[in-house]
Amino acid sequence: MKALTQKRRHPFAFVALLLLGLLLTGGLYAAATTVNEAQASNLPEGYTSEQVEEGERLFVANCATCHGMNAEGTDAGPSLVGVGAASVDFQVGTGRMPMQMQGPQAQQKPPQFNEEQTAQLAAYVASLGTGPAVPEDEYLDVDQGDPSRGGELFRINCAMCHNAAGAGGALTEGKFAPSLHGVEERHIYEAMTTGPQNMPVFNDANIPPEDKRDIIAFLKTYENQGTPGGFSLGFLGPVSEGLLIWTLGLALLIGSMVWLTSRSS
Amino acid sequence: MAEHGNGESGAVVTAGEGESGTYAIDSPGLPPHRPRLSDVDEKAAKRSERQVATLFIISIIGTIVFMVGYFAIGRTSEEFGEYFDHMQWLRIQNTLLGVGSAFAMLGIGLGVVHWAKTLMPDHEIVEPRKPLRAEAERAEAAQMMGEIVEETQIKRRPLLRNTLIAAALLAPLPAVVMFRDLDRAYGEEFSPERMRHTIWDEGVRLVRDPTGTPIRASDLTVGSAMHVIPENLREISSHGERLSEKAKAVVLLMRMNPEDFEHTSPGREDWTYQGIIACSKVCTHVGCPVALYERHTHHLLCPCHQSTFDAAQEFKVVFGPAGRPLPQLPITVDDEGFLVARSDFTEPVGPTYWERGNA
Numbered sequence: 001m002k003a004l005t006q007k008r009r010h011p012f013a014f015v016a017l018l019l020l021g022l023l024l025t026g027g028l029y030a031a032a033t034t035v036n037e038a039q040a041s042n043l044p045e046g047y048t049s050e051q052v053e054e055g056e057r058l059f060v061a062n063c064a065t066c067h068g069m070n071a072e073g074t075d076a077g078p079s080l081v082g083v084g085a086a087s088v089d090f091q092v093g094t095g096r097m098p099m100q101m102q103g104p105q106a107q108q109k110p111p112q113f114n115e116e117q118t119a120q121l122a123a124y125v126a127s128l129g130t131g132p133a134v135p136e137d138e139y140l141d142v143d144q145g146d147p148s149r150g151g152e153l154f155r156i157n158c159a160m161c162h163n164a165a166g167a168g169g170a171l172t173e174g175k176f177a178p179s180l181h182g183v184e185e186r187h188i189y190e191a192m193t194t195g196p197q198n199m200p201v202f203n204d205a206n207i208p209p210e211d212k213r214d215i216i217a218f219l220k221t222y223e224n225q226g227t228p229g230g231f232s233l234g235f236l237g238p239v240s241e242g243l244l245i246w247t248l249g250l251a252l253l254i255g256s257m258v259w260l261t262s263r264s265s
Numbered sequence: 266m267a268e269h270g271n272g273e274s275g276a277v278v279t280a281g282e283g284e285s286g287t288y289a290i291d292s293p294g295l296p297p298h299r300p301r302l303s304d305v306d307e308k309a310a311k312r313s314e315r316q317v318a319t320l321f322i323i324s325i326i327g328t329i330v331f332m333v334g335y336f337a338i339g340r341t342s343e344e345f346g347e348y349f350d351h352m353q354w355l356r357i358q359n360t361l362l363g364v365g366s367a368f369a370m371l372g373i374g375l376g377v378v379h380w381a382k383t384l385m386p387d388h389e390i391v392e393p394r395k396p397l398r399a400e401a402e403r404a405e406a407a408q409m410m411g412e413i414v415e416e417t418q419i420k421r422r423p424l425l426r427n428t429l430i431a432a433a434l435l436a437p438l439p440a441v442v443m444f445r446d447l448d449r450a451y452g453e454e455f456s457p458e459r460m461r462h463t464i465w466d467e468g469v470r471l472v473r474d475p476t477g478t479p480i481r482a483s484d485l486t487v488g489s490a491m492h493v494i495p496e497n498l499r500e501i502s503s504h505g506e507r508l509s510e511k512a513k514a515v516v517l518l519m520r521m522n523p524e525d526f527e528h529t530s531p532g533r534e535d536w537t538y539q540g541i542i543a544c545s546k547v548c549t550h551v552g553c554p555v556a557l558y559e560r561h562t563h564h565l566l567c568p569c570h571q572s573t574f575d576a577a578q579e580f581k582v583v584f585g586p587a588g589r590p591l592p593q594l595p596i597t598v599d600d601e602g603f604l605v606a607r608s609d610f611t612e613p614v615g616p617t618y619w620e621r622g623n624a
Contacts, residue, residue, distance in 0.1 A: 156474050156492050160556040160568060171557060172564050172573055172584070198559035200490030200519070205483070206473070225352040229359025264301050264382040 044085060045133070047123035055124025058117055062098055071128055083194065084131020085122035090190035092118045094183075104174035105197045132193040132203075139209040140185040145217025154215050157202060166219050167235035171198065181223050185216050295389050303383045313383035317376045324372025327365045334361025461613050463495075463514040465594060470496040471518060471543065471604040479603040485520040485541055488560040493518045493543065495606070513614055515546040516594055517556050518604070519576055521563060528578045536595040538604065543594040544580050545614040548572060550587040552616045565591070 043049055060069065066077030073079030080087075091097035095109035113121065122134065138144075155164065161177035163169045168179035175198055180188065189212055195201035207215070226232075233240040303310040338358040419426050470479045474492045477499055485491060493516040501507040523540040536542075544565070548555045553569035563577040572585030580591035592614050595607035 152475060160554065169557075169568070171559060172562070172566050172571075175559065177557075195488050195560060198561050200558050200560045201486055201488040203484070203486050203489060205481075206485070206489060206491050227356065228352065229356045230363065260378060263299075264303070264387075 044123060044126035047085075047119070047126065051120045051123035052127045055120035055122070055127075058113070058121050059124050062112075063121075066099075071125065080125050080128065082129035082131045083125060085126040085134050086132040086190040087194040087196070088122040088125045089118060089134050090187050090194060090196055092121055094187055096196070105176070108178065132190070135186060135189040135193070135209070135212075139213045140189060140216065141213070142185065142217040142220045145213040145215075147214070147218040147221040150211075150214030150216070150218030153207065153211055154218050157207065158215065161199075163235065163237070165232075165235035165237075166222060180219050183219075185220070188216050188219065189213075295391065298389065301383065301387060304387075310384065313379070317380045317384070320372045320376030320379060322372075324369050324376065327368030327370075327372055329365075330361055331365030331369060334358050334365055460513075460615075462609055463614060464497055464501075464510050465495050465514055465516075465606045465609045466497075467606065467608050468599065469606045470599070471516065471596065471606065472496045474515070480518070481602050482538055482541060482598055482604060485518065487520050487522055487540065489520050490556075490558045490560070491518040492516075492546075492556065513547065515554065516543050517546050517558065517565070518543045518596075519558060519560075519563075521560070521577070525563065525577050527575075528581075530579060533579065533593070533595075535597065536593060536607070538596055538598055541596065541604065542576060543596050544574075544576070545592045545594065545610060547591075547615045548587060549582075549589050549591060549616060550585070555591060 043052065059067075059071065063071075063077075063080075066074060067080050068074050068077075071080040088097075091106070092113055093111055095111040096106040098112060099106045100109050111118070125131075126133070154166075158166075161169055161171065162180055163177075166180035168177050170176050177199070191199060192202040192207060192212055192215075193204070202212075233244060303313050334357075338354055338361065414420065471493045472479050472495070474494045477494070477496070479496065480491065480493070494511060495514050495516075498507060498511055498514065501510060518541065520539075520541045523537075525540075526537070526542075546554045546556050548567040548569065550567065550570055550572050553567050555565050555567040555572070555574065557566040557568060558564075558576070559566070563575055564583070565574040565576055565580065567573070567585065567587070570586050572587035573583050574580040574587070574591050575583045579593055582588070582590060592610040592612050594610055596604055597607050599605045
C-alpha cells in the first residue's frame with residue numbers, strides 16, 4: 001500500500017490509470033455484448049424464429065411421445081439435445097423418423113414431412129444445442145469431387161459395412177448397413193457427420209468436408225456408370241453369385257448329364 | 266453276344282449256383298436292340314443332320330461375334346473420349362465376348378453329342394471284365410522285390426544301410442537353408458519371431474489411413490471410429506515390406522463414453538484415453554479385417570465368419586468362431602497432444618498362434 005502511495009505522483013501514473021479505466025469499460029462492454037449474443041445464439045444459423053416455433057409445434061405433436069416434451073429423451077427414444085440439424089434432416093428426410101415400427105433399426109420409408117416441415121423440425125432441434133449443421137451446397141457438388149480419391153477413402157472407411165460397391169450388408173442381430181445407391185448427396189453427407197443408428201461418426205476432423213465430397217463423388221460415379229458387363233446380381237459379390245451358380249449352374253449340369261445319357265428316340 | 270468272364274478267375278461266387286452252374290444268377294442278357302427313328306427313316310436322319318449342322322453354324326456365328334466384339338468395338342471405343350460412353354462400350358464389348366465365346370464352344374459340344382446320339386452307329390457292346398486279383402502276378406512281384414533286397418546285400422552290410430539313411434536325411438538341408446533365407450530378404454529376425462511383433466512401439470504416433478496425419482484426442486467425438494496406421498510405417502522404403510508391416514499393424518480407433526466400459530483387467534487401466542480405445546483389425550480366427558463397428562452396441566463384426574467382439578469388454582468374443590479377443594493397443598497422448606502407442610501389442614496379432622502368452 002505504501003509503495004502504491006509513493007508512486008501515485010509518478011509521471012506514468014496517469015497513463016496507467018487511463019489504461020485501467022479503458023480496460024474496465026471495454027471489458028464490461030465486451031461481456032455485456034457476449035451475453036446479448038449468447039441469448040441470440042439460441043436461434044440456429046440459417047433459420048428464423050418462426051421456423052423454430054413451428055418446428056416445436058410439429059415436434060410436440062409427432063416426436064415428443066418417444067423423445068420427451070423437451071427432447072430430453074425417454075426410455076423409448078434418445079435425447080435430441082445437441083444432435084444438430086443434420087441429424088433431423090437425415091432421419092426425417094429419409095423417412096426413418098418417425099419410426100414405422102419398433103425393430104433392430106429404423107427403416108427407410110417415404111418421408112412423412114415435406115421439405116419445409118423437415119427444415120422447421122431441424123430448426124427446433126438445432127436450437128436446443130449445437131450439433132452438426134445441414135451441409136453447404138459447396139460440399140455436395142460432385143462435379144468438384146475427385147471420385148478416385150473418394151474411392152480410396154470409401155474402401156478404407158465405409159466399404160467394410162456398406163460393401164465395396166456401396167450395396168450394403170448385414171450387421172449383427174438383424175441390423176444392417178443400407179445400400180447407398182440412389183441416396184441423395186445431402187443424406188450421405190449427413191449420415192457421415194451424425195452417425196445414424198449404429199453407424200460410427202465420421203466428423204470433420206476425421207474426414208474433412210472436401211473428402212466427404214470426394215466419397216459422394218465416387219458413389220455417384222459408381223452409380224451412374226453401371227456394371228462393365230454381365231449381371232450385377234445386386235453387387236452382393238459371392239453371396240448372390242454363389243447362390244446363382246449353385247442353383248442354376250448345377251441344374252444346367254444335371255440337365256446336360258441326363259441329356260447325354262438318354263437314348264435317342 | 267459276348268460271354269461274361271468264365272469261372273476260372275477265382276472271384277466267382279460258387280455257392281447257390283444258378284441253373285447253368287456258373288453264376289449265382291443267370292445273366293439276363295441285353296435288352297433287344299431298338300432301332301432309332303433316324304436308323305429306319307431317311308427323312309429323320311436328314312433332319313438330324315440339319316440340326317447338327319445348325320449347331321455348328323451357331324458355333325461359327327459365336328466365334329464371329331467374339332471377333333467383332335474384340336476388334337470392332339475395341340477400335341471404336343477409343344474414339345469416345347467421354348468416360349461414361351466408354352463404359353457403355355466396354356459393357357457391350359464384354360457382353361459380346363462372353364456370349365460369343367459361350368456359343369462358339371457350346372455349338373460344337375452340343376452338335377457333336379447330337380451327332381453321336383442320332384447318326385453314329387448305336388449297337389450295344391459288352392466288354393468282359395478282367396479278373397480283379399491276379400495271384401500269379403502278385404507272387405512274381407514279391408519274388409522280384411525279394412531278389413532285389415538280396416542282391417543289394419543291404420541286410421548283410423548294415424554299414425551301407427546306415428550311411429545311406431544318414432545321407433538321405435541330410436540331403437534336404439541345403440533346401441531348408443535356402444528357403445529359410447528367402448524369408449530373410451529384409452530384417453534379421455527369423456520368421457516366427459517376426460510374427461510376434463508389429464512396428465508399433467512406445468511413443469509411435471497413431472496416424473490416419475491413408476493420409477498419415479496425426480490424431481488429437483479431440484478429433485474423435487463419442488461414437489467416432491477411425492482407421493489408423495503407425496506413423497513409422499512411412500519410414501519403410503520397400504513397398505513389399507511396407508505392405509507386410511501394414512497388414513499386421515492396422516488398428517481401429519473408437520471413442521465411447523468412458524462409463525460404457527464394462528470390464529477392465531488389472532494392468533490395462535491406462536490403456537485407453539478418455540474413452541478412446543484401439544484394437545488390432547486382424548481377426549483372431551483366420552485374419553480377416555474386423556472393422557464393422559456398431560457404435561451403440563460397441564460390437565465389432567468380422568464379415569468373413571461373423572465373429573463378434575465387444576469393445577466394451579476388451580474385445581471379448583461374444584459370438585462366432587474366433588478363439589480369443591482382438592489384441593488391444595495401449596494408447597496415451599504425447600506432449601503435443603497427439604495420440605501415441607504406449608507399446609507394441611502385448612500379444613501376437615492375427616489368427617491362432619502356436620505359443621501365446623498374454624504376460
